[in-house]
Amino acid sequence: METEKKYNKDIRFRFAPSPTGGLHIGTARTALFNWLAARSMGGKLVLRIEDTDLKRSNRDFENSIINDLKWMGLDWDEFYRQSERLEIYLREAEKLIDEKKAYRCFCSSERLENLKGLLISEGKPTGYDNKCRDLNESEIEENLKEKKPYTIRYRVEPDEIAFNDLIRGEIKFSSDVISDFVLIKSDGTPSYNFAVVVDDNDMNISHVLRGEDHITNTARQIMLFKSLGYDIPEFAHLSMILGKDGSKLSKRHGATTITQYREEGYLKEAIGNYLSLLSWAPKSGEELFALENIFEKFRLQDVSKNPAIFDIDKLNWINGNYIRMKSSSELIKLLDPFLPSGKDKKLSEADNLKVLKFIDAFKDKIKTLKEFDCLAEDFFMNEIASYEDEAAEIMKAETAGMVIERFESKIYRHNKESGNEISEEEAKEFINEISQELKEFNIKGRMLYMPIRASITGNVHGPELPKIISILGTDVCLKRIKQTKIFIENNKKI
RNA sequence: GCCCUCGUCGUCUAGCGGUUUAGGACACAGCCCUUUCACGGCUGCAACAGGGAUUCGAAUUCCCUCGAGGGUACCA
Numbered sequence: 001m002e003t004e005k006k007y008n009k010d011i012r013f014r015f016a017p018s019p020t021g022g023l024h025i026g027t028a029r030t031a032l033f034n035w036l037a038a039r040s041m042g043g044k045l046v047l048r049i050e051d052t053d054l055k056r057s058n059r060d061f062e063n064s065i066i067n068d069l070k071w072m073g074l075d076w077d078e079f080y081r082q083s084e085r086l087e088i089y090l091r092e093a094e095k096l097i098d099e100k101k102a103y104r105c106f107c108s109s110e111r112l113e114n115l116k117g118l119l120i121s122e123g124k125p126t127g128y129d130n131k132c133r134d135l136n137e138s139e140i141e142e143n144l145k146e147k148k149p150y151t152i153r154y155r156v157e158p159d160e161i162a163f164n165d166l167i168r169g170e171i172k173f174s175s176d177v178i179s180d181f182v183l184i185k186s187d188g189t190p191s192y193n194f195a196v197v198v199d200d201n202d203m204n205i206s207h208v209l210r211g212e213d214h215i216t217n218t219a220r221q222i223m224l225f226k227s228l229g230y231d232i233p234e235f236a237h238l239s240m241i242l243g244k245d246g247s248k249l250s251k252r253h254g255a256t257t258i259t260q261y262r263e264e265g266y267l268k269e270a271i272g273n274y275l276s277l278l279s280w281a282p283k284s285g286e287e288l289f290a291l292e293n294i295f296e297k298f299r300l301q302d303v304s305k306n307p308a309i310f311d312i313d314k315l316n317w318i319n320g321n322y323i324r325m326k327s328s329s330e331l332i333k334l335l336d337p338f339l340p341s342g343k344d345k346k347l348s349e350a351d352n353l354k355v356l357k358f359i360d361a362f363k364d365k366i367k368t369l370k371e372f373d374c375l376a377e378d379f380f381m382n383e384i385a386s387y388e389d390e391a392a393e394i395m396k397a398e399t400a401g402m403v404i405e406r407f408e409s410k411i412y413r414h415n416k417e418s419g420n421e422i423s424e425e426e427a428k429e430f431i432n433e434i435s436q437e438l439k440e441f442n443i444k445g446r447m448l449y450m451p452i453r454a455s456i457t458g459n460v461h462g463p464e465l466p467k468i469i470s471i472l473g474t475d476v477c478l479k480r481i482k483q484t485k486i487f488i489e490n491n492k493k494i
Numbered sequence: 495g496c497c498c499u500c501g502u503c504g505u506c507u508a509g510c511g512g513u514u515u516a517g518g519a520c521a522c523a524g525c526c527c528u529u530u531c532a533c534g535g536c537u538g539c540a541a542c543a544g545g546g547a548u549u550c551g552a553a554u555u556c557c558c559u560c561g562a563g564g565g566u567a568c569c570a
Contacts, residue, residue: 449529
């Protein structure tokens with residue numbers, strides 16, 4: 001109750017990715033939940049790039065992350081980059097040294113490695129052995145004079161650390177299990193735990209919402225908040241996202257970055273919707289919703305503690321739903337990078353109309369935009385690429401030839417009289433006519449429709465026949481029928 | 495090893511001591527619609543990790559075991 005009062009006026013969340021890779025699905029989920037929480041509470045969201053690991057961070061990754069965040073429809077109120085704030089961390093660390101809450105450690109990394117190896121072999125907890133904890137003034141002076149590189153370590157004092165996780169409830173630690181850790185690395189950059197605390201205070205962060213993998217860091221950070229005399233923010237930890245086999249989501253499970261999913265043909269609406277459903281559900285039980293409509297219903301307290309397995313089937317289902325919700329004209333824009341005609345950037349007026357028809361015919365069959373790609377391939381060629389076994393089988397029937405013959409003559413006449421364009425209605429009328437004509441031979445149903453379908457697509461599945469005919473146009477239909485007749489001849493010989 | 499977290503259908507979850515023959519969604523199976531595929535509709539399949547304790551009563555509270563995940567860095 002009191003905590004609610006405390007932050008009512010000034011709620012500030014932050015999202016703090018490190019640019020050591022693209023925007024990972026799990027990181028994106030954390031970003032989304034921060035956005036949801038901040039917006040639902042009427043607070044602000046800060047984006048902070050944690051690029052203090054000079055070796056692994058890079059600007060391309062940062063751009064990619066920001067790009068993907070924006071693509072998802074997330075926005076933020078303030079932006080910071082830790083690499084631009086290095087003096088601040090140094091200054092705060094010096095302060096702690098002065099207060100004897102931190103100290104310079106001159107141990108080489110070799111020594112630390114050896115120490116760790118030794119402790120492991122003895123079956124003891126690994127951790128720093130406090131060698132430099134109580135160096136006297138002259139020892140320190142001497143080391144500094146020798147220009148020995150040093151780190152700044154925090155002096156962990158015996159204490160019990162407890163905090164109330166907004167998702168998990170009370171979590172306690174004993175300082176016994178935490179050894180003196182590094183605040184400032186020997187290259188002068190701050191370590192993660194230190195930079196985070198200084199920044200969260202500096203940026204007036206009221207709520208820290210991050211992944212479960214940071215729970216143990218929280219203990220270290222709380223010690224630092226106390227030692228630096230800062231106010232301690234609220235904490236909440238989201239569960240991990242796991243792969244199908246229950247292990248941490250990694251490349252082995254397929255695509256792991258938002259960029260990849262975008263390229264696979266997932267819509268931002270679907271990604272946001274699905275990710276928000278990972279460890280949270282609206283009370284109403286809705287499964288499909290827009291983020292803009294849902295954040296009001298979002299409550300941090302309702303977030304589930306269980307780890308969630310990333311289920312591509314459900315994402316596909318959601319994505320299919322959003323594809324169906326889009327109009328064909330919206331889809332044509334989204335589809336641009338996926339369509340063969342879009343690839344070589346020569347979309348004529350006629351092509352455009354064709355694509356529109358094509359989208360209309362296929363959009364309720366498809367789970368990802370990328371699936372349009374291979375589908376489109378078949379429709380934008382003059383020839384049929386290959387005949388399905390089932391189609392070949394259908395066309396072996398005596399009556400198939402008759403059907404195709406009649407179909408061809410109708411298309412042929414239309415082509416001579418009205419050209420390539422043929423509307424769905426006209427195509428439908430043709431089929432009806434053929435149906436009437438062949439009634440006396442008792443050719444109907446499958447035996448009527450399938451040969452027609454197979455003769456122009458080589459396939460027994462697909463969109464409604466009139467749609468296909470209209471998409472292809474009579475020119476292509478005639479070419480393909482001719483091709484099919486040859487195919488049937490050859491097929492007979494075998 | 496030590497520390498922390500988590501454990502409801504295959505998966506995401508609802509459930510907050512009696513209203514529960516544990517509800518919904520995805521996936522799967524069947525049926526209907528349909529010239530086909532898909533969409534849509536209907537039906538079905540399927541879970542409280544195990545053991546104790548508290549209680550008249552436990553998926554819900556407590557303890558133990560087991561399982562999973564995370565941390566234990568001059569990575570974040």
